[in-house]
Amino acid sequence: MMNDHIDIRLRQTEVGDLDLLFQFQLDKEGGYLAAFMPQDPSDKSAYLKKHTSLLHDPTVNSQTILLGDRIVGSIARFVMEGDTEITYWIDRQSWGKGIATEALSQFLTIESTRPLFARVAFDNFGSQKVLKKCGFVKVGSDKGFANARNAEIEEYIYKLI
8 A cells, every 4th residue: 555554444434424524524624625515514414314325325335434443534436427436535633644545545446446537626736646646647627616615616537547
């Protein structure tokens, strides 16, 4: 692995993980960088309903990221408009430690679907760096309304073959 000195492991996301994962996505700075958030990210019941149903969706591979025995984020594969995409979220307290890179690297060994796409806000440089380190290549851009910024922004599209 890229950062094998980091004690990261992935496991299938469980309903019991969702409360903590919900708390992570309430972080304003993380939400700003993620940009494409629900209209009301503070609506816990909507979050739990959506993510509980995703745990039973066979087109979704949802994994919880653990550092030791502590949950530090999530990573998932999903299908949107016919494309298989990935998404991940790392608790802001764990940023800058190589956790996202290691988690994505491990995820790519258990998730064999290719091509895989990722979308990232034009100014989310940390996430762009993670994608590049894991072999993703920027293949285009798009514009979309980012609820977290209340504005249309450019997002970059990355692809892994």
